[in-house]
Amino acid sequence: MYPNWILQRAYLTPNRVGLTFEGKQWTFEEIKEISVQRAGQLAALGIDRGSRVAILGENDADTIFVMYACMHLQCEMVILNRKLTKSELAYQIEDAQVTTVLVHDQDMPLLPENVDFRLFSEIENSDWHSIEIRKEWQAEQTISIMYTSGTTGFPKGVRQTVENHQSNALSSVLNIGLSEKDVWLCAVPLFHISGFSILVRSLLYGNEVKLYRKFDSELIAQDIISGRVTHISLVAVMLERILHVLEEREAKASPAFKLVLAGGGSFPIDYLKRAGERGMKVLQTYGMTETSSQTATLPAEDAFRKIGSAGKPLFFNQIKILGAKEPFEEGEICIRGPHVTPGYIGRFENNPSTEDGWLHTGDIGYLDDEGYLYVVDRRSDLIISGGENIYPAEVENVLMGHPAIKEAGVCGMEDDTWGQVPVAFVVLKKDAAIEEILEYCKGHLAKYKVPKNVYVVDALPRNASNKLMRRKLKELLS
Amino acid sequence: MYPNWILQRAYLTPNRVGLTFEGKQWTFEEIKEISVQRAGQLAALGIDRGSRVAILGENDADTIFVMYACMHLQCEMVILNRKLTKSELAYQIEDAQVTTVLVHDQDMPLLPENVDFRLFSEIENSDWHSIEIRKEWQAEQTISIMYTSGTTGFPKGVRQTVENHQSNALSSVLNIGLSEKDVWLCAVPLFHISGFSILVRSLLYGNEVKLYRKFDSELIAQDIISGRVTHISLVAVMLERILHVLEEREAKASPAFKLVLAGGGSFPIDYLKRAGERGMKVLQTYGMTETSSQTATLPAEDAFRKIGSAGKPLFFNQIKILGAKEPFEEGEICIRGPHVTPGYIGRFENNPSTEDGWLHTGDIGYLDDEGYLYVVDRRSDLIISGGENIYPAEVENVLMGHPAIKEAGVCGMEDDTWGQVPVAFVVLKKDAAIEEILEYCKGHLAKYKVPKNVYVVDALPRNASNKLMRRKLKELLS
Structure with missing residues (x-):
């Protein structure tokens, strides 16, 4: 049993700012109050505790409040990728057999036909039922479901449980440390595990998330220069654009800025050098939907000593190379740990996600003589x-x-x-x-x-x- | 399943210093190598995997290596209190039915008669068997057993599992933060949960422990003034002596010094004021053997606003006051969370430690209107x-x-x-x-x-x- 993260965080640090977005800010107490109200409104609209719903929304405070409301109701949230076509979304909505899609008003045009939905504005304007919000969650309860494709070409809905998300956040803190002054900038999509995991960490760590609706290299560079934020999650193309702004302005990151968590494939060495010159530490990470974010992360101090490596596993995680008996031998990367999904939903429900507890990623890699992971080839020619x-x-x-x-x-x-x-x-x-x-x-x-x-x-x-x-x-x- | 903390820490940060003691230092790789060797030596001396042993030793690196060797062997360690008389120790050794007592040579005179024992020197000079050291531990595996008395006057052996220790360390990091530069001074006994939990945190966090054989207010004050250490666990009498040294020298704690974790009963307000004047943050905590250390901790910034309070529960913990319907109503303090012992051994083996998951502490207290805990009366007139x-x-x-x-x-x-x-x-x-x-x-x-x-x-x-x-x-x- 673990505490309901939202209630517990509001109890422990009610007055700390938990979220800022487009000039507005919310304390953890306010986040709790709004999300509890939304949960009551969802209940009034017929969303049952523990039911499966989908969410389609842009990076926006309202999207977060609806997500947290679903968490209070212990719903399984299928978090939809806004970049998909209607036919791709229709596949996921049908495969997941969701009861309702909760849609940000702006995203209404993205929705496929013949789908039960509720607009965020409908929820916000609804009456609300007084409901019991459970103070405890089960470790194995599914918080979120995200679709990822595989060798077959059919997207698979991946379960991400309380334990998966929580152990990932805890492993990560043992790797990168924590201070109550930490502020994490989120300009990656909330519908990706890279974005959603920023929310999970915020609830567990008690730190502020500075949310961006869209990636904006000028404004983000300014946040990094001023030290307004301390952490940011980026993919390579975003880092390059931020570096470009810093270089044009001949500016450096504030000493208060701690690190870039760099995901979504390997980073060119040139970017790492340029980041170093601008005072930015870059931690490259290897993660996937099935592991609720990071499995391995390369410390910034090893960036040049271990070029191309994704680092070592985080504390609670294990990595092995299938069939490899020696360092440097290549094979399929297998992952084990409390962050590994218990399985899929929909048409892949009966396909086990692990063998003897090991997730077979399909990715090819090796461990060097110090145990650093190198990913040589991504699964299914990803x-x-x-x-x-x-x-x-x-x-x-x-x-x-x-x-x-x-x-x-x-x-x-x-x-x-x-x-x-x-x-x-x-x-x-x-x-x-x-x-x-x-x-x-x-x-x-x-x-x-x-x-x-x-x-x-x-x-x-x-x-x-x-x-x-x-x-x-x-x-x-x- | 969780990783063997010692192996995983040595894998992740082999070259970081994990322990310093009387002018010597050991990296996590060295700690692993010595402890694995000791495990092989214990095996050669007939200590079986999973057996129950007792440990009697002063605060000393050798004691730590023998403890870690037992952890590799997945033995249940009954950690004996060196301040007890022979008849008190004999009771515990018999009640726990240990196969062998592992004794620091210096502590040989403390040992009761007619007990199977091995001196540390015997272990260190023994041959060793090549044994399999498991890379994974079960959450419910018992790491340590510590005796605590209760209402009956008969000491009870309390199980402390992998999950108990680990969740406590993780809850604590979410409360106090973490930096890889943290150094925790340990001058409290390793046979108390206050001391042993410093070792657990060190393995999980990857931080150095600066171990003291005995409490020495002059040397410790110097470590705090110079910033050689960042954290220290203290009881009130120790804090007062350190403050006395600082005051005599008209010195302040280094800005690098982060906090005092203050346990073992409430602290006089005068000490807190004096600590504040010396630049020392004091976090008062409420914990016990049955909760593998802290259950609630009062942030330093609340020390004067909430005089006499033990703070709020740590993230994974819950506190309730039995029967209380309103804030400020007094009743028995009950505790729930992954840090609560699953039970006792020996003559109390069949006495459940919890009811519906709640540990009934016997302590009387209340929660104020913000949810801060006040302990009014310790259990059994403790x-x-x-x-x-x-x-x-x-x-x-x-x-x-x-x-x-x-x-x-x-x-x-x-x-x-x-x-x-x-x-x-x-x-x-x-x-x-x-x-x-x-x-x-x-x-x-x-x-x-x-x-x-x-x-x-x-x-x-x-x-x-x-x-x-x-x-x-x-x-x-x-």
Whole structure:
């Protein structure tokens, strides 16, 4: 049994500021009061304790209050990715069998048809039922569900429990330390584990979250220069833009600024050097939806000694390389610990997420002689573009649904801005214009997943058992 | 499942200093190597994995290495209090049914007769078996057992599990924060939970422990003035002596010095004021053996606003006042959380430690309107003398074993140095000299438990059901 984080935090430090957003601020006591009221309003609108709901909302205080209301009601929250197309969202909503989608008014146009929903404004203006808010949560209770794709190309809903989130936050504090003056800037999406985990840490640590609706390199750079914030979570493309502002202004991060938690794929060494020159410590991390954020993190002091490494596991986590008997031997990265998901929902409900407690990530890597992890190859040829994961199989599935396409292969290409972008190789069965194929993709795929180029080829590279060899796709261009 | 703290800490930060003692220092890698070797030596001497052993040793690096060796072997360690008499130790050793007592060579004279034991020197000079050191521990595994008395006067062996210790350390870090530069000075006994919990925190946090064999106010004051240490655990009498040194030298604590964790009964307001003038933050805490250290802690900033309070519970803990419906209503203090012992061993094995998950402490207190805990009356008229708990019933039991004593009652008297000292009231059945009674007590009770005075009276104050009313004993003196 663990305490309801929101109630306990408000009890312990009621007057500390817990959230700031667009010039407004809320103490933990205020956050509790609003979220308890929203919980009563949700109950009045027929949302039952423990039911499964979906949430679609931008980075906004209102989204947080609705999320916390769901947590009070011990609902399982399917947190929807706002960048997805209607058909992608419809798949998740159906797969998760949610009772209702709670939608930020601004995001109404993103919602697929024929879905039960409630607008945030409806909730906020509703009467409310007096309900019992439980002071304790079970460790194994599901707090959130996030969809991630896999080898099959069908997104899987990943359960993230109280224990998963909490142990991750506690492991992290043992790694990076804590002061009550810490302020964490959140400009990554709340619908990603990178953003949601900032909220969890705030409730456990009692620190302020400075939330941004959108990434804004000028304003964020200013927060870092002035020391208004101490921590920030970033993907590579964001760091580069912030560095650019600092460099233009010939400014440095405040000594009060502590660190960048750097996720979503590896960071170019040049960015790390430039960050060092601007007084910014960058901690690269290896995490995923199935581990409720960080599994391993590389300390800033090792950034140059261990280039390309994702560091060592956090305190409660273990990493092993399947089949490796010696340091430097490559194999599948397996993860164990209280932060590993107990499993999936929907069509993958019966697929176990672990074997003997070990999550088989599908990623390939090795541990060096000091136990530092190096990720060599991401699972299923995963493409990471601006911090968003793109699974080639999912894009290929869509392409093959086009009437002119016989075969399709997708891989990532290096890109200065986004790290990687997806490109497609197709074998046609009848003539089709590239523009028309791209248009088709846009109807079925989130914008960031749409191939930047489609190349028509005679045949795709396949191995002896006829399996597509995605790593050989690029050679078709030379 | 949680990681073996010693192995995991050595893996994560091998080169950080984990322990300093009398001019020597050990990194976490060295601590691991020595403790693993000792584990192999214990195995060679016939100590089986999972067996129950006792440890008797002063504050010394060797004691820590033997403790950690036992942890590697997943032994249940009965940690013996060096201040006890042979007959008190014999009771605990027998009650716990330990296979062997591991004894620091210096403490050999303290050991009762007819006990299987191994000296530390024997262990250190032994061959060693190559054994498997498990990388994972179960949450419910017992790490340590400490004896505490209770209403009956018979000491009870309290189980302290992996989960108990770990959740306490994690709750504490959410309260007081963490930096990798933290150094915790340990001059409280390792056989008390106040000292042992410093070791647990060190392994989880990766911070240095500066261990003292004995409390030395001059040297400790110097460590605080220079900023050589950042944290210290103290009881009131120790704080006063350190303040005295600072005042004599007209010195202040270094700005690097963070806090005093103040346990073992409430602190005079005068000490808090004097500490404030010397730049020392004092956090008063309410804890006990059954909760593996702190349950509630009062932030330094509330010290004067909430005089006499023990603060709010730590994050994972809950406190309720039995039967109280309003703030300020007094009742028995009940505690719930992952830090609460699952139970006792030996003759109290079948006595449940909790009801519905709540530990009934026997202490009386109340919560104010902001939820701050005030302890009004300690359980069983507990006397706290220089941080050591003295249970009147235990001293009364000894007194009543004397051939001349018919009835006995013991209570605490205020004392400038120790906070409280025990005094006894006896009804005689035949003549006896006070000196002779005191001599008798010294043979059966640790020195700190021996009454400072024995008063012969005609009758003891009793209530209608003939129960001794200890609070009325003092009135016999007026």
